[in-house]
Amino acid sequence: MLVNNQSLMETYQRFPVQMVKGKGSYVWDSNNKTYVDFTSGIATCNLGHVPNRVKVAVSAQLETLWHCSNLYHIPVQEELAQRLTEVTFGDRVFFCNSGAEANEGAIKLARKHAKKNNKPEAHEVVTFTQSFHGRTLATLTATGQQHVKSDFDPLPKGFNHLPYNDIDALKGIDKDRTCAVLLELVQGEGGVVPADPTWVQELAHFCNENQILFMIDEVQTGMGRTGKLFAYEHYNIIPDVMTIAKGLGSGFPIGAVIAKEEVAAAFTPGSHGTTFGGNPLASTAGLATLNEITQNGVLDNANKQSTYLFEELKKLQEDYDILKAVRGKGLLIGIEVTCPAKNIVVEALEHGVLLLTAGANVVRLLPPLTLTEEEVDRVLKVLQKVLMHMEEKDGVKQ
Numbered sequence: 001m002l003v004n005n006q007s008l009m010e011t012y013q014r015f016p017v018q019m020v021k022g023k024g025s026y027v028w029d030s031n032n033k034t035y036v037d038f039t040s041g042i043a044t045c046n047l048g049h050v051p052n053r054v055k056v057a058v059s060a061q062l063e064t065l066w067h068c069s070n071l072y073h074i075p076v077q078e079e080l081a082q083r084l085t086e087v088t089f090g091d092r093v094f095f096c097n098s099g100a101e102a103n104e105g106a107i108k109l110a111r112k113h114a115k116k117n118n119k120p121e122a123h124e125v126v127t128f129t130q131s132f133h134g135r136t137l138a139t140l141t142a143t144g145q146q147h148v149k150s151d152f153d154p155l156p157k158g159f160n161h162l163p164y165n166d167i168d169a170l171k172g173i174d175k176d177r178t179c180a181v182l183l184e185l186v187q188g189e190g191g192v193v194p195a196d197p198t199w200v201q202e203l204a205h206f207c208n209e210n211q212i213l214f215m216i217d218e219v220q221t222g223m224g225r226t227g228k229l230f231a232y233e234h235y236n237i238i239p240d241v242m243t244i245a246k247g248l249g250s251g252f253p254i255g256a257v258i259a260k261e262e263v264a265a266a267f268t269p270g271s272h273g274t275t276f277g278g279n280p281l282a283s284t285a286g287l288a289t290l291n292e293i294t295q296n297g298v299l300d301n302a303n304k305q306s307t308y309l310f311e312e313l314k315k316l317q318e319d320y321d322i323l324k325a326v327r328g329k330g331l332l333i334g335i336e337v338t339c340p341a342k343n344i345v346v347e348a349l350e351h352g353v354l355l356l357t358a359g360a361n362v363v364r365l366l367p368p369l370t371l372t373e374e375e376v377d378r379v380l381k382v383l384q385k386v387l388m389h390m391e392e393k394d395g396v397k398q
């Protein structure tokens with residue numbers, strides 16, 4: 001039975017199930033029904049649910065210190081920052097609590113960096129159509145999708161939206177007014193659309209030539225999701241700034257802005273801050289998660305299962321006309337369908353598989369990086385059953 005949720009604001013269209021337990025690739029509802037979780041809590045539980053080493057580390061931290069504010073040194077936060085600089089291009093890290101906050105921090109950093117580097121007119125941030133950067137006023141303005149913006153005007157100024165994967169986009173960038181470009185290397189919410197490598201490289205080059213910061217939003221693509229620790233490693237580029245969040249804490253809320261030294265220097269005491277960001281509990285979750293993802297063959301497994309999944313999904317594509325395209329990178333996978341993606345998600349849930357949508361016609365798969373071939377097979381079987389049913393029910397619309 002569902003508890004009464006009349007006390008919650010109706011910001012989500014929830015499925016009529018209550019999740020009460022998780023372990024590895026599985027979650028259980030209040031009727032003890034088992035689901036294979038191919039959402040990972042939206043790219044968050046990248047090590048599966050309740051990963052043991054993270055649990056042990058956070059449990060130990062729970063016994064000692066939960067929170068103390070950023071007025072004092074926090075050893076585990078400093079260790080996590082150092083580890084993040086070791087495994088990325090970055091030299092300095094600012095911790096916050098979410099993806100939107102990380103992007104807010106990056107936008108503020110870019111504007112301040114421009115002011116400090118004799119480009120006082122450069123305040124505009126270029127983002128791209130169909131992008132998603134968060135729900136705060138600045139990040140929803142940055143987002144290239146109208147549905148998140150309706151009725152929230154007046155929106156902050158200083159954002160310029162250009163077409164994604166379009167080389168002509170460079171012409172739309174005003175060199176003097178622009179302080180940064182912010183982009184996802186695989187658009188997640190916007191339909192699982194990977195960026196074209198040539199386009200990304202030209203964009204990076206253009207930014208570099210014109211003292212424009214090249215900032216990437218790896219909130220969804222980061223922490224191993226695309227088969228590399230960070231998606232920029234696929235693209236042969238070095239960004240100036242990167243934001244991460246979702247997968248960083250295995251479900252414990254934590255986000256980060258990572259920047260090169262020269263850029264990070266724009267922030268001085270008082271420039272930016274947060275009460276919770278990088279507190280001992282969050283940093284412990286982040287450190288244990290990062291250590292686990294970079295060890296024990298986690299990325300190798302993600303790549304192996306990704307290859308298998310893509311092969312099998314392509315076979316399904318041959319068999320079912322309703323399935324139009326399969327795309328993505330690593331374990332961020334989009335399946336474009338000719339019917340409403342939501343219908344497939346609803347039926348899969350009934351069959352014990354959790355899936356996501358990414359826009360109206362894309363089913364999104366975000367399984368944990370630790371999944372097994374057996375779990376892939378289980379999900380493929382359900383997917384096949386659902387696709388077959390959809391074709392019978394709706395007839396195939398091309």
Ligand SMILES: *Cc1c(COP(=O)(O)O)cnc(C)c1O
Binds near residue numbers: 217
């Ligand atoms: C989810 C997401 C965000 C927003 O993260 P929140 O933690 O929900 O604020 C920003 N950018 C991208 C690419 C995302 O996928």
